[in-house]
Amino acid sequence: MELRLLGGIAVLVDGRALDLGPARQRCVLAALAVDAGHVVSVDRLMRRVWGDEPPLRARATLRNYLSRLRLLLAEAGSPALTRRPGGYVLEVERSTIDLHRFDELCAEARATDDHDKRAALLQRALEQWRGEALTGVTGDWAAAERDRLGQQLLGAECDLTDALLSLGHGEDLVAPLSARAAQWPLDERVSAQFMLALHRAGRTADALAHYRQLRDRLVEQLGTEPCAAVQDLHQHILTGETPTRPERPVPRQLPAPPRWFTGRDAELEALTLSSATVVISAIGGTGGIGKTWLALRWAHRHAAQFPDGHLFTDLRGFSATEQPVTPDAALFGFLTALGVAPHHVPAELHAAAALYRTTIAERRMLIVLDNAASAEQVVPLLPGSPSCTVLITSRHELASLIDRHGAHHLRLDVLARHESRALLTARLGVERVAAEPGAVDELIELCGGFPLALSITTRIATHPGTTLAEVAAELREFGLATLDHDTDPAASLPAVLSWSLRYLTDEQRTLFGLLGISPGPDTTLPAVASLIGLSPARARKALTALEEVSLVGRRHDRYVMHDLIRAYAADIAQGLPADVRESALVRVMDFHLHTAIAADRLLDSLRPLVPVEPPAPGVRPLPLPDAATATSWLEAEHATLIATQRTAAALGRHELVWQLAWTLDTFHIWQGHRHTALTMWQVALDAAAHLPDPARSRTHRLLGRACSRTGLHDEAVGHLGQALELAVRHHDLTEQAHTHRSFALAWDAQGNDRMALEHVRHALDLYHSLDQPNWEADALSAAGWYAARLGEFDTAREHCLAALTLHRLHHNPAGESATLDSLGLIAQQTGDHQQAIGHYRDAITSYRAHGNAYYFAETLDRAGQSHLALAQHDQARAVWEEALELYRDQGRDEDAARVRRQLDDLTQPQP
Structure with a gap:
């Protein structure tokens, strides 16, 4: 191909x-x-x-x-x-x-000093062209790409001409150079080559005439004289000397290499790979992340590859007090460093940029443009020839530079833990780091791999008598304030971050602050739209602006902030009016609650609804089409939903605290999040003290059930006793039935099947008298389960078959799964393993469909026993491996260890 x-x-x-x-x-x-x-x-x-x-x-x-x-x-x-x-x-x-063959051949040609080899490689490179690039592709990007590639083609043609001129060619080059000079009448490199070819062909008068034409055009159109190299060539031709290349200044402007640079091996390698084929590499990331240090480390490591010099400028795009450097000011500095007399630098930007490109066209140079504010600031400083390599650092993404000029983008993230430790070791010394390993670990954790934060902590640690433990304690207590510096803004993380706010609108700054106090470790566009109360389109635009200045990152469809940036954003939020902060939190909490309620209804549509107020104005709950999408959303937002409950508790929104615990309960049970469910119901218990019944009785009941699932048996019985007492006091028969059902689960967890069966029969009688067939079916199934465990198989089968009929009549797939599992147990314990596998298979299919991972794991586990009894070892291994994975995911260590032993036994030779 x-x-x-x-x-x-x-x-x-x-x-x-x-x-x-x-x-x-x-x-x-x-x-x-x-x-x-x-x-x-x-x-x-x-x-x-x-x-x-x-x-x-x-x-x-x-x-x-x-x-x-x-x-x-x-x-x-x-x-x-x-x-x-x-x-x-x-x-x-x-x-x-x-295109890439062309790039690779040109790069190989530039790397050799053998003129014959260079000419051969460039000939092969130019043979790749069969016409204008990207013919038939329309649009602004394609046009810009064609222009860029056209400049690369011209550069390769000029490189080939230089190689041929170095080999003594002359007259054979006149015709192609004549056409090229007509196409590029202001290109001084092309004109110089044409003049030299004419002179070698014996047409000196034509060479001098072409110089006069070139000078007239430059003066008239650009207001400048020919560059020094062309003037020197003209002088040599006038005197009849054999033209040689004039001596040219070789600027060496790189600042000193960073003294304590550590890590970033992958990023350095990425820059090396890109520099072989891509002229421009744009290093992006937030302030203090180490962009300049990375650029300088790479530049010094590869300086020898650029014998014609190195240019460097700080464009001051993000600075404490200074305004960004204008492109014409940067060009003036570059041109004078390249030997252009100050009075020969054109006043117009386009003319100065043209002279700059001409001056460095045939040179192998490295240009480092540090701290750029925008693509517009950078574009005039880009060379027109692929013989140069450009490194750009910026907090902005510089999207147009990437798309229209082929820049390779490298986003810089925080340091890995081992890189953070290496930085602390380099700054503080091996002995000091080894002397306080715990404090070092805490500093690395608190700084979160942020290079500037790590550097500031090491500066603090150099104060006489200061231990690393003291620095860690101060950072833990005072947070971002510890990383501030009153007299040196460049050494203050809050100050460095503040410079990114300069380019934001009021709306974007408001969103940045609100993101600092929004619950959860990350967020999504729909949640952000509710947080700030804007349309999704405007919210996306504001998020994009924050992303472009590297205050917000994106992983797939989720927006993230480093902990230190979030802390700074939270400080910014404190400057917003209190009603703005409170309204934003109400909206985003309502967004998560109402979307979670919709998800819960998709998981279990038969579950009782609890009354809830409509969402606040401006809130757009996320539409969820099916149970699979609902489960995925709950999994993705789980940490945020937990944080939302904590935020609601802090704001005294007691109903929302309780509603979140209730809404997530099915998801927690099905996914095996036992400890999270316990924590959320403990928080809900405090909130329930401010709410009327049945909230308090339900909370004690569900908290008791959560306790029993986590092995807190005494606490479980205590809470269930309080729940039953409240239900009896308020004559709430439904709540009494539910509490007896939960008592059954609590006694089941302690292995007391007789007490469990007694309580579930109480529940069954109540459900039947209340004419609640769905709950009656659940109690029948549970009664069948406990009867089977007690060896009463006929009774167990009768209860389960009755339950199965009710579940199917009322379309309750979750209940049907549990009942099929119970029938599987009955068949297994009565020795009919083939029938047991059939029931288990049906239960497994149903569990897969509606996502109850907790009981799914147990059914797989039991199915393996019947497969083993039938000597179906491969099938047993398959279901046990899946059960093992689920048990591990749910933190059920004892069950996981038991299944691991079962799998190990399968590998032993069978008798």
Whole structure:
């Protein structure tokens, strides 16, 4: 398979071109192919195909294009188009794409000093071109990419001409250079090559005439004289000397390498790989994350690869007091460092940028643009030739730089634990770190891998007599305030973070603050829309602005903040009006509660509803189409829902505290979150003291059940006793029945099946008298279970069959699963293992469908025993391995250890 971009876009398989479909579908393929082997985000793909304002259904349309391309390539036996975390990647050998072959050959040519070899490599590189790049692909990105690739083509052609001139060529180059000079009349490198070829061909008068034409054009159109190199060449031709390359200044502007730089091996390798084929690498990340240190470490490590010099400027995009450096000011500094006389630097930005590109066109240079504010600030400083490599650092993502100029983006995250320890060791010394290992671990945890925070703690630790334990205690007690510095803003984490707020609107700053106090470790767009009370479109725009300045990160569809940034955001929130903070918290808590209620109804539609107030204005609960989606949402939001209950308790929203515990109870039971359920009901018990019955009796009942599931048997009986007393006092027969049912579970947990059966019969009588068939079926099933455990198999079977009829009549799949499991136990204990497996299989199918993982694990466990009894060892192993995984996920260590022993016994030789 060959993929062509340097001409009309085409995929060739055995010489046959595939039909790539409509123009935008071809654009999707091109957008992936230019970054082959690298993940391209969905947002970036959309920008490349539709620009900055994609149509409403752009994501759905993009998915259709990707599906068609994946099928097309797969049918042709081509490499896969794969979905990866964060986007899509075209998994293909880069050498099968003409653009990347061109890049690799040019890079190899630049790396050799052998003119013959360089010329041969460049000839092969230029043979990859069959016309204008990306022909037939429309849009702003394609146009910008064509322009970029056209500049690379010109650079390669000029490099080849230089190599041929160095080998003594002259007259044979006049014709192609004449056409090139006509196409690029202001390009001084092309003009110089043309002049030299004319001179060597004996046409000195024509060479001098071309110089005069070039000078006139530059003066008239750009207001500048030819550069020093062209003037020197002109002088050599005038004097009749053999032209040689003039001596040129070699700037060495890199600041000193970072003294205590540690780790970042993967990032350094990524920059090395990208520099081989990509001119520009943009290092992004929040303030204090170590972007400049990474750029300088890489620059010093690879400085020898750039014999023509290194340029460096701090663009001051994010600074305490200074304004960002303007592009013309940065260009003036670069041009004078490159030997251009100050009075020859054009006043107009476009002219200065043209002179800059001309001056460095044939040089192998490294340009480091640190602390950029925007792509507009950077673009005039980009070279036009691939012989140079550019490193850019910025808190902004610089999306247009990535899309329109082919920059390779590297987002910098926090340090890993071992890298954090290495940094502390480098700053404090091996002995001191070894002397206080516990304090070091706590500092690493509290700093969360944030390089600036770690550096500030080491500075504090250098004060005479200060121990690391004292620094950790101060950081634990005072948090972000410990990392502040009154006199040196650059050494203060809050100050460094504050510089990112400069580019935000009031709405975006408000959202940043509210994210600091919003419950949960991360969040989603629908939750954020409710938090700030905006439409999803406006909320997304505000989130994108925070993401672009690296105050918020994104993992798939979730938005995250580093703990220290969250603490800073919480400080910002304290500056907001109290009613703004309170209203935002009410909205986001209502969003999570009402979405959780919808999820709970999908899991168990027969469960009693509790009264709940409508959500606050501006809240848009998430629509959930089915039980599987509901379970996925509850799993993804579990930590946030727990945090929401804590926040509600702190704000005195007692009803919401109780409603969250109730709403999540089924999910907790089914997924085996026993300890979380216990904690949430303990919090709900405090809230229930402020609520009327039946909230208090229900809370004692459900807390008692949670205690019994976690082995707190005395506490379970105590709470259930209080629940029953309250239910009797208020003549609540339904609550009395539920409490007897919970008593049965409590005695079951203690292995007392006789007491369990007695309580479940009390519940059964009450449910029957109240005409509640769903609960009656549940009690019948439970009675059958305990009867079977006591050896009363005929009674057990009778109860279970009656329960199964009721469950199916009232469409209760959860109850049906449990009853099928009970019938499986009856058959197993009466020796009919084949029938037992049939019942267990039906129960397993039902459990899989509605997601009750807790009882599902137990059914798998029991099914394995019947498989073993029938000598079906492979089937036993399969169900026990699945049960083992579920037990481990649910923290049921004793059950997991028992099943592990059962699996180990299977591996022993059978008698």
